[in-house]
Amino acid sequence: MRTFHYSRPREVGEAVELLAGDPRARVVAGGTDQVTLLRDGVRAPSRVVDIGGLPLDRVTRLPDGGVRIGALARNAPLDETVREHYPLLAQALASGASPQIRNMATFGGNLLQGVRCPYLRTTEFPCNRRDPGSGCAAVAGDSAHHAVFGATKACLAVHPSDLAVALVALDAVVRVVGPDGRRSMPVGDLHRLPGDAPQREHNLGHGELIEAVELPPQPPGRRVRYLKFRERASFAFALVSAAVAVDLRGGAVRRARIALGGVAAKPWRATGAERALTGRKLDDGAARAAARAAAEGAEPRPDNAYKVQLVSRVVRRALNDAGGR
Ligand SMILES: Cc1cc2nc3c(=O)[nH]c(=O)nc-3n(C[C@H](O)[C@H](O)[C@H](O)COP(=O)(O)OP(=O)(O)OC[C@H]3O[C@@H](n4cnc5c(N)ncnc54)[C@H](O)[C@@H]3O)c2cc1C
Known part of the structure; x- marks a missing residue:
């Protein structure tokens, strides 16, 4: 049996101190992912800091008309204004997930959940995220659910969060607190591509906590759609998803944000697709052009080549839905 110290601080400063004081400490929030990883021996911390008692669950309006969502707000009963x-x-x-899981899962935990690669989660297999330098079993194994953008031989996994994909399209910012004080970063900078160090899953330092996510106000008339293609309707992670947010002026696209899920180790901004839309009427012709551009640069493996066509289809359909067709 593996043992660890367990703490449940009541103040943010105390949580940061506990984390920073132990290089092998880990956070647990709703526990829907972390507890599974501890149970299965994927992670073996010396201390678990349960942040569930911190006052970080509030949703507040910001003076500029935006909204601040505390890191411990649940994924389910979002307030009506939001x-x-x-x-x-x-x-x-x-x-995302099932109603039961969404009732437990928190905003911060959802953003920082571990990748769903079976080779990470089954300790008999090598995995560079779990045991740096051991290799990536997906390279010679089953990579049907893996990345088509930004992967390396060190890691082919994709980031599983639906929330993160939407937040990137909405230009959200993450507020972080840590041993050196407070800082912010765009959600798009939170996660990392694997490079040759896939064990570093995100850009938070040790001892840093997500305190909140802030969303800017929405321009009037913005057209949006989150479309997720998955293997079953009840609950499953995205094979490919797209979050689109399109601002129109005088009938033409003034600005577009398109982020993809299920295709890379971080939400993948389809900047070529955004450019392909800008200045055009939001019709099926523009959606097709954006869909083609979204798939450009993909580097599929034989097992997951289907995802390239899926990217185009999901983007086109999401844009047509957003345009009301
Ligand atoms: C059956 C099943 C299906 C699922 N399907 C989906 C799906 O379709 N889409 C989807 O997006 N998700 C899905 N999930 C994942 C689920 O949404 C996550 O497990 C959940 O959001 C994690 O939140 P949590 O609060 O339970 O985090 P925890 O499990 O407590 O923590 C997760 C990670 O985040 C870190 N962490 C948590 N909070 C903070 C913080 N404030 N600051 C710093 N680090 C923090 C922890 O250290 C840990 O590494 C599914 C999960 C299950 C079990």
Whole structure:
């Protein structure tokens, strides 16, 4: 049996101190992912800091009309104003996991959940994320669910969060607190591509906690859609998903944000697709051009080549839905 110290601090400063004081400490929030990883021996911390008692569950309006969502806000009962003002966020949350899991899962935990690669989660297999330098079993194994953008031979895994994909399309910012104080970063900078150090899953330092996510106000008339393609309707992680947020002026696309899920180790901004839309009427012709551009640069493996066509189809359909067709 593996033992560890367990702490449940009541203040953010105390949590940071506990974490920073132990290089092998890990955070648990809702526990829906972390507890599984501890149980299965994928992670073996010397201390678990349970942040569930911290006052970080509030949702507040910001003076600029945006919203601040505490890291411990649950993935389920989002307040009505948020649902009304940020339908893209509501659609992404509703597409993730099951109602029971969403009731436990927190915003911070969802963003920092581990990749769902079976080779990470089954300790008999080598995995560079779990045991740096041991190799990536997916390279010679089953890579059907793996990345088509930004992968390396060190790691082919994809990031599983639906929420993160929507937040990137909404230009959200993560507020972080740690031993050196407070800082912020765009959600798009939170996760990392594997490079040759896939064990570093995100850009938080040891002892840093997500305190909140902040969303800017939504321009009037913004068209949005979160579309997720998965293997079963009840609950499953995305094979490919797309979050689109399109701002129109005088009938033409003034600005577009398109982020993809299920295709890379971080939410993947389809910047070529965004450019292909800008200045055009949001019709099926523009959606097709953006869909083609979204798949450009993909580097599939024989097992997951289907994802390239899926990227195009999901992007086209999401844009057509957003345009009301
Ligand atoms: C059957 C099943 C299906 C699922 N399907 C989906 C799906 O379709 N889409 C989807 O997006 N997700 C899905 N999930 C994942 C689920 O949404 C996550 O497990 C959940 O969001 C994690 O939140 P949590 O609060 O339980 O995090 P925890 O399990 O407590 O923690 C997860 C990670 O985040 C870190 N962490 C947590 N909070 C903070 C913080 N504030 N600051 C710093 N680090 C922190 C922890 O250290 C840990 O590494 C599924 C899970 C299950 C079990």
